[in-house]
Amino acid sequence: MKRHFLLFHAVVLLNxxxxxxxxxxxxxxxxxxxxxxxxxxxxxxxxxxxxSGITVNTHISSSNLAISRLLNGFSEIAGSARxxxxxxIESGLIEIPICRDPMAIIVHRDCPASSLTGDxxxxxxxxxxxxxxxxxxxxxxxxxIVPGKDTAAFENFQRMAMHMNDIRYDxxxxxxxxxxxxxRYLPGAxxxxxxxxxxDQTDIKMLDIDGKAITDVTYPYIQTFxxxxxxxxxxxxxxFIDFALSERVTNFIVTHHMFPVID
Amino acid sequence: xxxxxxxxMVIVPAGLALLTAGCASSLTSSxxxxxxxxxxxxxxxxxxxLQFDAFKNPGDxxxxxxxxxxxxxxxxxxxxxxxxxxxxxxxxxxxGFFGLGILDLVVANAIVTNSENRTPIExxxxxxxxxxxxxxxAADQQVIFQFSGTNTLQYGLTDANGMVELDAPPSxxxxxxxxxxxxxxxxxxxxxxxxxxxxx
Numbered sequence: 001m002k003r004h005f006l007l008f009h010a011v012v013l014l015n016x017x018x019x020x021x022x023x024x025x026x027x028x029x030x031x032x033x034x035x036x037x038x039x040x041x042x043x044x045x046x047x048x049x050x051x052s053g054i055t056v057n058t059h060i061s062s063s064n065l066a067i068s069r070l071l072n073g074f075s076e077i078a079g080s081a082r083x084x085x086x087x088x089i090e091s092g093l094i095e096i097p098i099c100r101d102p103m104a105i106i107v108h109r110d111c112p113a114s115s116l117t118g119d120x121x122x123x124x125x126x127x128x129x130x131x132x133x134x135x136x137x138x139x140x141x142x143x144x145i146v147p148g149k150d151t152a153a154f155e156n157f158q159r160m161a162m163h164m165n166d167i168r169y170d171x172x173x174x175x176x177x178x179x180x181x182x183x184r185y186l187p188g189a190x191x192x193x194x195x196x197x198x199x200d201q202t203d204i205k206m207l208d209i210d211g212k213a214i215t216d217v218t219y220p221y222i223q224t225f226x227x228x229x230x231x232x233x234x235x236x237x238x239x240f241i242d243f244a245l246s247e248r249v250t251n252f253i254v255t256h257h258m259f260p261v262i263d
Numbered sequence: 264x265x266x267x268x269x270x271x272m273v274i275v276p277a278g279l280a281l282l283t284a285g286c287a288s289s290l291t292s293s294x295x296x297x298x299x300x301x302x303x304x305x306x307x308x309x310x311x312x313l314q315f316d317a318f319k320n321p322g323d324x325x326x327x328x329x330x331x332x333x334x335x336x337x338x339x340x341x342x343x344x345x346x347x348x349x350x351x352x353x354x355x356x357x358x359g360f361f362g363l364g365i366l367d368l369v370v371a372n373a374i375v376t377n378s379e380n381r382t383p384i385e386x387x388x389x390x391x392x393x394x395x396x397x398x399x400x401a402a403d404q405q406v407i408f409q410f411s412g413t414n415t416l417q418y419g420l421t422d423a424n425g426m427v428e429l430d431a432p433p434s435x436x437x438x439x440x441x442x443x444x445x446x447x448x449x450x451x452x453x454x455x456x457x458x459x460x461x462x463x
Contacts, residue, residue, distance in 0.1 A: 027390075052388065053387060053388030053390035053391075054390035083412065084411075089439045094411075094440065094442070094456045095411065096409075096453060097409065097414060100414070224414065232456075235391070235392055236390065238314075241453040242312075242452050245444065245450060245451040245453065247448070247449040247450045250449065250450070261409070261414050262407055262416065262444050262451050
């Protein structure tokens, strides 16, 4: 009996050890959409860690999964590229929009096209146009690459560019930002992504839409990047929100051709 | 047989004990110093920022904003240089015979304690922010309201009691909450979300 009692306590203690390492330290668990993570990047995150002393454990996934992890208590804060739905708001989630990011239509640098109309975008992504020839006169098959259906990039593009019509594609990537990698190696490829993910890529070209450059405030495809908390944010999450609203991050947003929401 | 037993069980251990007497203290004393970096005491920095909180007045559209001076919890990092405890095993063997091993261990331990030398290196934040003064009304602060589901912003200014009037949201039936921000120079600070519908 005594042996069982000791064994029971040993098992309980062993179970508490990993839990303590997760929750006892001054660490914050951040579930983040791949686009948001790409937009803000490692240098900013490193700067936050250094100035605040808070350790950030980042889990990069789709926006849907990031919000789901937040709802299920796996993280204190999430970074999302899509708006919350009614059910999520009723569950007590609070969305703090940080910036608006133009969604770029990206092609390989050797692609002859430099701009598209909204109608051409729809016809390319619904499979009506399969060659660059009718668009820019050069014979080259179009390879349509899209981020996974579960990603905010896919949902936002379907809503903004396709007006909720179906998207036909040749390849689908699991992570939204992986589409950039795919386009880099396929000369006829076209895809879409938050423009910061393709910002410094020399092998990638971002197309103007309806004569509007990506830096234009009237560019048609704009998505909002937000931080999401479950109810009142924890002190660490609040510090992170304040950092995202700081002068440093606002300058970063502006210099990278994004637009701060709270200004 | 008896002699062999006597030799192995008494004489040899006793000889060993005598040989190892004072071993721990002499080995410890002659050991080189070892330096490690440890975390020392926690203390608070001065006020580094203000934490703003927004509360809705029940029954009307007025919000009350408070500000709390926050300090950063710091921990000092220091180098600890000291001699390492050696010769513990021989000292334990001694204990069983004359009890001298205990004295040897006490002396060795004292050598370690006396050799300890602590030098502070730096203060680093622990990541915890702690309120370090009383909560006050956030007077004369520029406030930004952002209504949920929209990017529409409204601006306001708090009075001397930290009160500010919230205008009607652009789509009253659909706006669940409004985020409240306080402008501090070029930066903004999140003061919380105020539910316009019954909070979940």
